[in-house]
Amino acid sequence: MLDWLAIQRRWMDAWDRARIFESDPTGERKYFITVAYPYPNSPQHIGHGRTYTLADVHARYMRMKGYNVLFPMGFHYTGTPILAMSRRIAEQDRELIETFVNLYGVKPEYIEQFKDPVNIARYFHAEIREGMREMGYSIDWRREFTTIDPLYNRFITWQFRRLRDKGFISQGSHPVGWCPRDQSPVSQHDTLGDVEPEFMEYLLIKFRLVDDAGEEGLMLPAATLRAETVFGATNIWLNPDADYAIAMVDGERWLISVSAAERLSYLNRDVRVESTIKGRDLIGRRVSVPLTNRHVPILPARFVDPRNGTGVVMSVPAHAPYDYQALRDLKHSMHGELKKYLDSIEPIVVIESDYSNGGIPAAIAVERHGVSSQDDPRLEDATNELYTHEFYRGRMSSSSVTMGYAGMSVRDARERVRVDMLGGKMADTMLDLARPVRCRCGAECVVKILTDQWFIDYSNDRWKGLAHSCLESMNILPEDIREEFRHVIDWLRERACARRSGLGTKLPWDENWIIESLSDSVIYMAYYIIARYARALGAGDVGDEFFDYVLLGIGDAGSVAERCRLSRELVEQIRREFLYYYPVDSRHSGRDLVPNHLTFFIFNHVALFPRELWPRQIVVNGSVLMDGKKMSKSLGNIVPLRKAIREYGSDAIRASLLISAELLQDADFTLDMLKSIREKVERLYSTCVQFAGRSRGDGARGDGGRAKVEQVKKQEQEDAWLMSRLQHMIQGTTDAMDRLRVRESLSNLLYIMDQDMQWYLKRARSKGRSDDEIAGTILSFLDARIRMLSPFMPFICEEMWSILGGKGFVSTAEWPTVDRSLINDAIDEGESLIMHVMDDVDRIIKVTGMKPRRMTVYVAGRLKWELYLSMLRMVNAGTTNYGELMRMLVKGAGSVSDAVAGYAKSKPELVRRMLESILSTPPDSRQRRATIGVLDEAGVLSDAIPLLEREYGSRMEVVLEDGGVEMKKVALPYRPAIYME
């Protein structure tokens, strides 16, 4: 059992001491990789590890390919959640404190300090950084920064001034979900039950109070989404128990619920409440219906919710099941003085559809759902059904009640009525929440219109054009996600880019605003180059001209240096370094950032930087499942990363995260898989120990297989085979890595190469070869395998590398390259022939159940081979039809000899079977076989006699089939006949 943690610690320290991951400009080609920096409001869990591990594997691979790789990391303090947490701590929120102490392992004595949000950020920042180091991420830590560093603030204010100069910043009003208690916007994350606050816009139809009891000019604005039904209004509903206000709203006297008065004021309406009154006090009064000018009564209804809309509802009993039912209820319980009204109320049908043929649509819907009272939940279903039906199928009734709107579709009429009434001041509008939403603090949320809100104007067409152009020039991995990017670019509109609270950078021209977190994280990759010089730069005098020069080359170093009180050399050095590393070669993140951050990243780069500094590649990965299930607090299956590292070691976690799925798929993390990987690698480790030092007198250890080429070539068939296989593996794995197909790469390295080695050992052992005799081949194989595995499992690979005597670190060793001279097609085909024969033998044994004492393998003779190769050439040239092929053979087309022609003619059945066999051979294999020519099957199989005899415990003989020897099953090339007894 290996001590994975000790190995991990050893190499972590060794890398640190040797500073191998620090990158500075050199003459070599650079490769600049960045990952979305973390938000330090909690410790990392396994799921976070995937993106970072993927980026690290990529960084390590490119480093081994000879690039000067820069892989830096920063920490994103910007935002409101940390602030909210610190507030909850200050309020002694038990639940949060328990989460910190029990789940996140924060020592209780630290909690006090968490009243300051920055301390929370710093705490988890340190925690996450340690986790990253333990995971072996090859990060250049000298460039670390946070987004509240003064120099970073300078950088962001520069970004915003430049965006504003270019006209990409706008200002306007903007509705948001709002918590009146917290005085701040709420989004899904801030609400109880994580409800997304959705808005809807009501039309407020103004009914004028018309009777003679004073209150002249009092309007009752009924909130509705169905303006076209106003013609069917028979009365107004008020909730008799609710509090209503008589208020001046923008100079007009309205009757609305007290709640509505408040909500209107958040919508920036001028609301002055004059008095309040109960709903019941107005029952029986009369109002005038706009457009039709009919007079209708005010009646009581319990279903009216004063917290929704205005608390005033227009009643359309013909088309609204609620209204219809409320009227029915009322008839049972009415008082004497209301009776006269009720008797006069008849539903007025104004929409014609399937529902109107039999009478009153609402009545039909109510019957159909078996509704019993206005409190019946089935009313909701009846309403939805009728509304939907009438909206799509209904037409305005042709009777005179619908006035000029007769015959229109409901869809059109609704819009026309709305426009006409708004134009005639008969109506108003009001934004409201579609469903009630509660803030985490418990308060009921409202819609608030923020005025003077600042936006980044992503709707700008010219800008979109540039973003598209950048996207098309970029490499997107996986390619499948490109289409989504295209749509996001088209869809983006203005985005609010500043908030009133939170950590971050103040908006330079209006310091009441903090730049929002998805807007201050779009070009920070450039800042990694500057962050390294943060101490030398200070923050005091670094102004826009510094960033103009360093990032855009505007101005000259001398005057910039002077104005910022810096040395000219420093300014020039930073500019050079920026030009060396920029643009970003690869940006990694989870796929959840595609519709926001990653697209903003593109937008902001094309806005600010010249084309040659636009990003080159984006890599997107899916998320991580735990035993097939989504990680969530409620399932309790969130595994903190550092805890997992302590238990299983980083290498195994890294490999487990990447082996279960290719990029875009969700990766399934399971302990079974992790253990299986760990055991597999422990075996690899013992193989290293077993063969280390056995390689005789070559001093070539750690120098790949090249020095042993000559030695290997003289050795046995299996040696040549393993070396040939190795070249294919190097080729395949390199191709996979270039496309970041990490699953395929790992599968090659962990499983396929393992199988190859097992086969090799079996072959060699059957011949009685000793460890010393096979060490040369094994060590060459191990050398390449460990190099290629090292980006995935760097710690254990360093350990194995050093055991095998490798020079330096495997982390900085060269990625193996294919040695074409070692690829041997005939040997490849020969070995697979042996495997084939064994497969066939297994099958025969399985079917017959016999235990052979003697086996004879007949291989095809010369004439069959000639025929086979002639046919192979024809097939490769495109002739796959039997008849045609036969004709060509018989007439001796191409280089077909007379002997072969005659043979083919006499054995049509053989030709047919051979063709079948050729057609079921992979095309590239057909090519290879044609190149190889006659394979010495007898020689190849004889070489494997020891193996076969041992495997089956029987005597074995290989016979070349001639005219004399023929079995009932005929031998074909690559398909020997087997006889057992």
Next chain:
RNA sequence: GCGGGGGUUGCCUAGCCUGGUCAAAGGCGCGAGGCUUAGAACCUCGUCCCAUAGGGGUUCGUGGGUUCAAAUCCCACCCCCCGCACCA
């Protein structure tokens, strides 16, 4: 509603772009054998159905179509997942 991505053999996941190598790779799980005092681990084999000679049959969401040939191409349908904003 709008947009994106999917449905593969017990499970997870390749393959689909560039038809034939596909009864379909790999892993996990399960079963048998080897090794072992025993177990674990490891190694080998098996894991859709049938078959006493390496064979045959039926499969890749459903239904059609194109083709000598379709998991792969085309059409229709059913089902599932994800995003839709001021939030990191």
